[in-house]
Structures are given as C-alpha cells and as structure tokens.
Amino acid sequence: MSLIxxxxxxxxxxxxxxxxxxxxxxxxxxxxxxxxxxxxxRLMVSSSATPEDAEAVALYKKRCIxxxxxxxxxxxxxxxxxxxxxxxxxxxxDIVHDGGRGMPSFKKILxxxxxxxxxxxxxxx
Numbered sequence: 001m002s003l004i005x006x007x008x009x010x011x012x013x014x015x016x017x018x019x020x021x022x023x024x025x026x027x028x029x030x031x032x033x034x035x036x037x038x039x040x041x042r043l044m045v046s047s048s049a050t051p052e053d054a055e056a057v058a059l060y061k062k063r064c065i066x067x068x069x070x071x072x073x074x075x076x077x078x079x080x081x082x083x084x085x086x087x088x089x090x091x092x093x094d095i096v097h098d099g100g101r102g103m104p105s106f107k108k109i110l111x112x113x114x115x116x117x118x119x120x121x122x123x124x125x
Contacts, residue, residue, distance in 0.1 A: 052117050052120070052121070053121055053124075055114075055117050056117045056118050056120070056121030056122075057121070059110065059114055059117065059118050060118065060121070060122075063106065063109070063110070064077075064080075064118075067103070068080050072122075072125060076102075077102070077103060080122055080125075081125070082125075083122050083123065083125075084122065084123030084124060084125070087123070088123070089116075089119050089120055089123050090119075092118075092119035092122050092123060093115050093116055093119040096110070096115045096118060096119060097112075097115055
C-alpha cells in the first residue's frame with residue numbers, strides 16, 4: 001500500500017517538475033528571442049537616418065526580412081550586406097522589380113517609387 005502511495009506521490013512530483021521545467025524552458029526561449037530582436041531593431045533604426053530610409057526600413061521589414069534576415073545576412077535568400085558594393089542602384093531596382101533566381105517579382109506589389117527607395121537604402125547598407 002505504501003509503495004502505491006509513494007509511486008503516486010513521485011508521479012505528482014514528476015508532473016509538477018515537468019511543468020516547471022517546461023515553463024523555465026519557455027521563459028529562456030522568450031528571453032533569448034527578446035535579446036536578439038533588440039539588436040536587430042537597433043540595426044534597422046541606425047540605418048534609417050532620413051524619412052526615405054525609414055520608409056525603406058519599413059518596406060524591408062514587411063517584404064524582405066523573411067528571406068534576407070533581420071540583419072541583411074540572408075536566410076532563404078542571399079545576404080544583402082554590402083550589396084551596394086557589388087550592384088548599382090539600378091541593378092538592385094531591376095532585381096526587386098523583375099525578380100529572378102528564386103526571388104519573386106515585386107512590380108505588382110511595390111510602386112516604382114517604393115522599389116527605388118528600397119534599392120537606394122540597400123545600396124547604402
């Protein structure tokens with residue numbers, strides 16, 4: 001009889017510990033994601049010195065971040081860090097407008113002005 005009580009007690013303690021462990025794990029994940037998000041936001045804020053830059057950052061966050069990463073380092077798409085060294089503003093505009101090599105075209109999603117603002121910002125960053 002006491003073995004049954006002991007096993008039930010251990011089972012309840014195990015369930016309580018697993019619940020606490022799960023909560024602790026979730027808190028750690030939350031804190032780690034919050035820390036990295038702050039660094040990424042600083043990068044984006046420091047890159048937006050003018051109203052056009054702020055518009056470009058907003059466009060990047062909305063349309064580009066999922067493929068090119070929060071720090072322009074690339075994810076599914078290639079890195080855009082220092083892309084202005086390799087490509088001109090016009091080349092960047094053409095790529096955003098027409099797409100290619102796995103990148104979708106944005107000509108029906110963004111206006112020509114938005115594409116220009118985004119390309120100029122990318123060329124500087």
